[in-house]
Amino acid sequence: MSIPLGRRIREQLISSGFNVLNVTGLHRAASVFTRGRGAILMFHHVRPWGGEEFSPNRLLEITPQFFETVLETVQSCGFEIVSLDDAVARLGHSGRGGDKPFVALTFDDGYRDNRDYALPIMQSHKAPFTLFVTSGFADRTARLxxxxxxxxxxxxxxxxxxxxxxxxxxxxxxxxxxxxxxxxxxxxxxxxxxxxxxxxxxxxxxxxxxxxxSLADRYCMDWDELRAYAADPLCTIGVHTLTHPMLAKHDDAFVRRELAESRDIIEQKLGLKTRHLAYPVGDPVSAGPREFAIAEELGFASAVTTRPGMVFSEHAAHRLALPRLSINGNWQDRRYLEVLLSGAPFALWNRGRKVNAA
Ligand SMILES: [Zn+2]
Known part of the structure; x- marks a missing residue:
């Protein structure tokens, strides 16, 4: 999934904010106020870089080496890596009582490279993670x-x-x-x-x-592979619809079907219960208040967007519209990640607003 224009502009702003913050070191002082309860990180592919000059979807992939750097950096910045269940549960707490800030790792779509490259690294760090499965990619019926x-x-x-x-x-x-x-x-x-x-x-x-x-077959895990992957005790499986549509472009019945039927299929095929959802594409044009309301009505415990931001206690009232921090393949740099994890670029971008769920 590529990113729309608003996100490109926003990334440029965040990037320029990054340069200012990186040079001044202001983000370290600001992070007390800006990093909130933690962050939900978003990944797509984790695989060795093929060196292709024409690679328009590169933002969606990072190398295994950088993935390892991400896990080390979040821990050296004082974050605890927790499951999405724990992250959502912590939103209800006050944040006092010694809770460290958290990071939850999330992967979208169900790529085979997650298993081949990311999984061994997460196992060595004992890092829990969530995979949001698009049932149509596993069945080879939806289009990448x-x-x-x-x-x-x-x-x-x-x-x-x-x-x-x-x-x-x-x-x-x-x-x-x-x-x-x-x-x-x-x-x-x-x-x-x-x-x-x-x-x-x-x-x-x-x-x-x-x-x-053949594309889904080439890149995505099928049901047997997903079943084996989901058996890892670190893994939580979430729902990422039937066909990966931009939900907000469709009518209510379509949205309900995409969320409810994919959940049923995933639960039946993998023999487990799911509680969490990721909206495909996930920007405001693809998921807005109507989608948040339908996800709530269908009983999801949480749903993640691709709106950028840290997670604050205030999100306890907006669990179906959680922001994420995209780990972008165009910026595989530890210093950049440290600035992002301070939350300062998002505070600038969101003009101090903690919750963006409208
Ligand atoms: Zn996706």
Whole structure:
């Protein structure tokens, strides 16, 4: 899943805030006020870097070495790594009585590299974690459209597609051209109706000879693999819908079905109970107050967004709209992480507001 424009701008702001804070060291002083009860970290892929020049989804992957650095850094910054159940339970406490700030580790989508590279590192740190499963990726029925778009543009020397009555015609020979074509198409398609986006990307894959059906098989764990993964005592399984849609673009019945049916399938296939949800894409355009209300009505104990921020006691009243701290593959740097974990960049970005759930 790639990130929308608002997030790009926000990341730039957070990044410039990072530079100021890193140079001044102000974040260390501020963290007493800004780091709250802790943070819920978000990961996608953890795998060795392939060195591809054209890698528009790179923000979604970090190396195993950096993953290890993340676990060491959160602990050296004084955070305790806890399960999502414990994190949510701690929201109800006052924070006094010696509770250390917490970090909860969460992974979205169900990639096989989580098992191959992240799991051994978490086991060696005895670090609990949560995996949010999209049932359609495990069944091979849902589409990893952001990877489809990447694969199609990698294969095509030129992008020609009809879009809203116009022909979009973009060169895509060099990595720079491919990068520009990806960005142009992504930002044209991403804000519009989901059906149109999937249709256009499907057409490009057909032109490029990309086998859409094989992508989930290549990258995502199937049910047998998930069952073995979920058996690790450190693992909590959460729900990440049937087809990974931007829920807020659809009607109530669709949203209810995506949340309730995926939960039923995951529980039945893996033989366990789930309490936690992650909204696909997870920005305000994909998950807002209506989705938070439906998740609550369906009885989820918590739900995480991709809205950036630390978790505060005030979130006890907003457990279905929890912020996360994205561990972004474009910034794999310990100093950057230390500044992020201080909470100071989010305090600047959110203008001091602790809860962003509107
Ligand atoms: Zn996802």
């Amino acid at each position: 459209w952001w990877l489809e778009l990447e694969e199609a543009i990698r294969a095509l020397p030129r992008i020609r597609i009809e879009l809203e009555g116009q022909t979009l015609d973009l060169p895509a020979v060099t990595s720079e051209e491919k990068q520009a074509a990806f960005q142009a198409l992504y930002w044209r398609l991403r804000p519009g109706p989901e059906d149109r986006m999937l249709d256009v990307i499907g057409q490009l894959c057909e032109q490029a000879g990309v086998d859409v059906a």
